[in-house]
Amino acid sequence: MTHSHFEMRMQSQPRYLCVARAALETLAKQYGLHQNEVDPVVLAVDEAMTNIIRHGYKDATDKPILIRINPLDDALGKGIEIILEDECVGVDLTKIRGRDLKQVRPGGLGVHILYKTMDTVEFTHRQDAKGVRLALRKYHQPTAPAVQEGS
Amino acid sequence: MAEEPTHTTETIDDGLLICFGGEIDYSNSPDLRHVIHQALARKPDRLIIDLTGVPYMDSSGVAVLVEALQGQTKNKKQLILSNLQTKVQGIFEIARLDTVFQITDDIEQAKQIPPAPPRK
Incomplete structure (x- = not known):
């Protein structure tokens, strides 16, 4: 069995979102992403977890969310992979898509943010059919300009 | 956990x-929404929301601001955002809302924007 470099298992409580963000930010920097690459990754994962809590679990706060994080070093370069697994059953994956941004209205931005910020986004049903697996990958762009510390 | 957002509400000349x-x-x-709803209930001609002290916002916060903008626009009143920090500016750009809102670099600039046309 292959273990992830880093795993977090949290309850579906929104108050833990900031904890996950902090850990992810630290790891993404360790894996070589620049701050201006880290910020969108952190936002994307926050949005994905919020979608699980809000839409998948209907705001129930006692459901599990598993976050697995790995460094990437493959043909596409170095980067970070984040895998989120939940226990949301009966989800129609074909209906997960971003909305038309020409409509200015509250909500519905989460999925758009995922696709806009990450290099790959893969929604699949878990192999045990007990929930949804979301794999997000972001590769470091060597030409990405570094941003100032603290921004 | 992310703590309850701090806020101060101040009366200015026209809002x-x-x-x-x-x-x-x-x-x-939801705390952000509550504070803004209280402000909207006072029907300000100009509502300036300063985000100097907000280093991070996700789409749930942005949704609250869109609601507020819609409320003010419907009443022919103004909503102006000021001092968006890097990460907050980022989500506005990703959501293509940076051209929908009136956004200024600072509060003084926000106060100088001409008022919305009178309601017919």
């Missing part, structure tokens, strides 16, 4: 200025 502080995500965006 209200709210300054928020702290990270805003799904855990505390």
Whole structure:
């Protein structure tokens, strides 16, 4: 069995979102992403977890969310992979898509943010059919300009 | 956890200025909504929301601001955002809302924007 470099298992409580963000930010920097690459990754994962809590679990706060994080070093370069697994059953994956941004209205931005910020986004049903697996990958762009510390 | 966003609400010449502080995500965006709804209930001609102290905001916070913009626009009144920090500016750009809102670099600039045309 292959273990992830880093795993977090949290309850579906929104108050833990900031904890996950902090850990992810630290790891993404360790894996070589620049701050201006880290910020969108952190936002994307926050949005994905919020979608699980809000839409998948209907705001129930006692459901599990598993976050697995790995460094990437493959043909596409170095980067970070984040895998989120939940226990949301009966989800129609074909209906997960971003909305038309020409409509200015509250909500519905989460999925758009995922696709806009990450290099790959893969929604699949878990192999045990007990929930949804979301794999997000972001590769470091060597030409990405570094941003100032603290921004 | 992300703490409840801090805020101060101040009366200005033709409206209200709210300054928020702290990270805003799904855990505390209802607090943001509550504060802004209270402000909207006072029907300010100009509502300035200063985000100097907000280093991070996710789409749940942005949704609250869109609601506020819609409320003010419907009443032919103004909503102006000021001092968006890097990460907050980022989500506005990703959501293509940076051209929908009136956004200024600072509060003084926000006060100088001409008032909305009178309601017919």
